[in-house]
Amino acid sequence: MDPTAIPGVVFSRAPGRTLPVAVRAEGATIWDADGRAYLDAAGGAVVVNVGHGRRSVAEAVGTQLGAIAYAHGTAFTSEPLEAYAVEAGPLIPVAGPAAIYPVSGGSEAIETALKLARAYHVARGENERWTVIARWGSYHGNTLGALDLSGRRPLRRPYEAWLGRFRHVSAAYPYRADEPGANALADPAALALELERTILSAGPESVAAFVAEPIVGATLGAVAPADGYWSAIADVCRRHGVLLVADEVMTGFGRTGTWFGMDHWGVKPDLVVAAKGATSGYWPFGFVAASDRVHRTVVEGGGFVHGFTYSHSIGGATVAREVLRIIREEDLVSASAAKGALLLGLLRDRLGDHRNVGDVRGRGLLVGVELVADREMKAPFPRSARLTEGIVHAARESGLLVYSGTGCADGTNGDTILLGPPFVVTEAEIERIVAGLAGAIDAALATVAPVG
Ligand SMILES: Cc1ncc(COP(=O)(O)O)c(C=O)c1O
Structure with a gap:
């Protein structure tokens, strides 16, 4: 198609990827135009404290x-x-x-x-x-x-x-x-x-x-x-x-x-x-x-x-x-403290012994998971493995939205996943976040060459 015939385009924040069209949200869930639901485990960029859809x-x-x-x-x-x-x-x-x-x-x-x-x-x-x-x-x-x-x-x-x-x-x-x-x-x-x-x-x-x-x-x-x-x-x-x-x-x-x-x-x-x-x-x-x-x-x-x-x-x-x-x-500050403790506890139960999880930490509903190639040495995966990106992708494919960080170990290498769901997140949703993240980590790791 002749590009001059296009009236205008969005300069996307994710060039090269076709993004779903967000149309509706409620509580901790966002729906796209195809009716697909996403559990917003990061509240976007750790923003949506009171939850979506507040009339x-x-x-x-x-x-x-x-x-x-x-x-x-x-x-x-x-x-x-x-x-x-x-x-x-x-x-x-x-x-x-x-x-x-x-x-x-x-x-x-x-x-x-x-x-x-x-x-x-x-x-x-x-x-x-x-x-x-x-x-x-x-x-x-x-x-x-x-x-x-x-x-x-x-x-x-x-x-x-x-x-x-x-x-x-x-x-x-x-x-x-x-x-x-x-x-x-x-x-x-x-x-x-x-x-x-x-x-x-x-x-x-x-x-x-x-x-x-x-x-x-x-x-x-x-x-x-x-x-x-x-x-x-x-x-x-x-x-x-x-x-x-x-x-x-x-x-x-x-x-x-x-x-x-x-x-x-x-x-x-x-x-x-x-x-x-x-x-x-x-x-x-x-x-x-x-x-x-x-x-x-x-x-x-x-x-x-x-x-x-x-x-x-x-x-x-x-x-x-x-x-x-x-x-x-709605006493949402106390909710953040209590639900955060639950999320942290469940994550530690599920991932605490995982050989590629170095640390699970946080306060309230701000929780981080740091991935490592070697727990003993705390060695990070090389940046070229793009582990964080792989986890975010696998999670998204399963309908779970998480936030990512890179470079924690030395400014380049080091992979972290950040969770920050809305304070109205339910217990059942917290369980889904934990299971979804664990699955996404394993799915991403399966595509990464062993280190060492
Ligand atoms: C700690 C901190 N400071 C500042 C900013 C910048 O805020 P904004 O993206 O609204 O400009 C952010 C955004 O993520 C942040 O997390």
């Missing part, structure tokens, strides 16, 4: 958009926005009242956090504070600033020449601690010392912020640090006047069985970044929440040069408010 969200936003859909954030505030700040503020682990700056997603929220950290220091007259420190084995988004923060090599590689502004320290990744190439440690004291040395070598007066995920999501596959890590890190940051920024884009709003990931350790960062579960996929939305101290300093001091057309969205706040109401009313 009340559609109704709330429909009514709101009929009244007013858009007013520019520099000219107006809105009732949904003001109410959302009041309702969500007390849940966010910053020293409050939390000041919420809403944007359109996680990457924008991270960029906003970086600029806010900078604005805070400038307002205090500390103009030299430019340096930002993040960790290897992390993901903070795909815009250039957020990507530069991200210690996820497969995503950085194609854009490497545009990156390099930020520093990276070791991941808190107990399973691969001290391995050459993994850039990982386990001991909280060693990790805190490494951060402190990095701050000192940069010059403490030049460091603006340290940014990290409380529990690492897609890059490492649901990896929590050892207890003591976050309080030690917060202490180092405080002593050197460095703002602590928690990237809770994936861990926020109940995903790990507490409202926010940092709640597991009772640590209060200066800035909290959220997105995904805040609107559960019903609206592109994210925010930075600043502590009262940071907020006041910026407002009373140097101001904040920033802004997006779609920040402070009335529709976004309406959806976020209704999603928050659902989480609270």
Whole structure:
């Protein structure tokens, strides 16, 4: 066919693959146009916390958009926005009242956090504070600033020449601690010392912020640090006047069985970044929440040069408010904790002795499975085996959607599967997820040449 005769095409996120057409979803299930059902064991990209098909969200936003859909954030505030700040503020682990700056997603929220950290220091007259420190084995988004923060090599590689502004320290990744190439440690004291040395070598007066995920999501596959890590890190940051920024884009709003990931350790960062579960996929939305101290300093001091057309969205706040109401009313944070424990337990029963499963881990309904060629040595499969992709494919063929990660072992090799189903997932569906994933792992392994 003459390509000029085609009026337009979608630039697909999966070029070369014919994607099914999604038409309907309910709870933890998505149906395609052929009537095929898929069990959404990852909530898309660990997004759909309250589950699919919530009519009340559609109704709330429909009514709101009929009244007013858009007013520019520099000219107006809105009732949904003001109410959302009041309702969500007390849940966010910053020293409050939390000041919420809403944007359109996680990457924008991270960029906003970086600029806010900078604005805070400038307002205090500390103009030299430019340096930002993040960790290897992390993901903070795909815009250039957020990507530069991200210690996820497969995503950085194609854009490497545009990156390099930020520093990276070791991941808190107990399973691969001290391995050459993994850039990982386990001991909280060693990790805190490494951060402190990095701050000192940069010059403490030049460091603006340290940014990290409380529990690492897609890059490492649901990896929590050892207890003591976050309080030690917060202490180092405080002593050197460095703002602590928690990237809770994936861990926020109940995903790990507490409202926010940092709640597991009772640590209060200066800035909290959220997105995904805040609107559960019903609206592109994210925010930075600043502590009262940071907020006041910026407002009373140097101001904040920033802004997006779609920040402070009335529709976004309406959806976020209704999603928050659902989480609270249905006690979905407790559901995430209880169902996550069930999922983790069943996975460990089923896969704990599997010769190619190195680790099964997670908190709440954020659960990861790390695959290895050799359990004793924790040797990963070579990237060329494309094991993760094989598992995702086999699972999809059986009607199960899972999320994948590569590069956890050394930046290139290493395969993880991440599970993050909606909090309304049923016990029977959890059993199907476990059986489906076990089957997909074996199906994929059957096509991979033995290693060694
Ligand atoms: C921890 C974390 N931070 C930031 C982002 C970027 O969010 P978005 O894809 O909404 O830009 C993600 C997305 O997966 C994430 O998991």
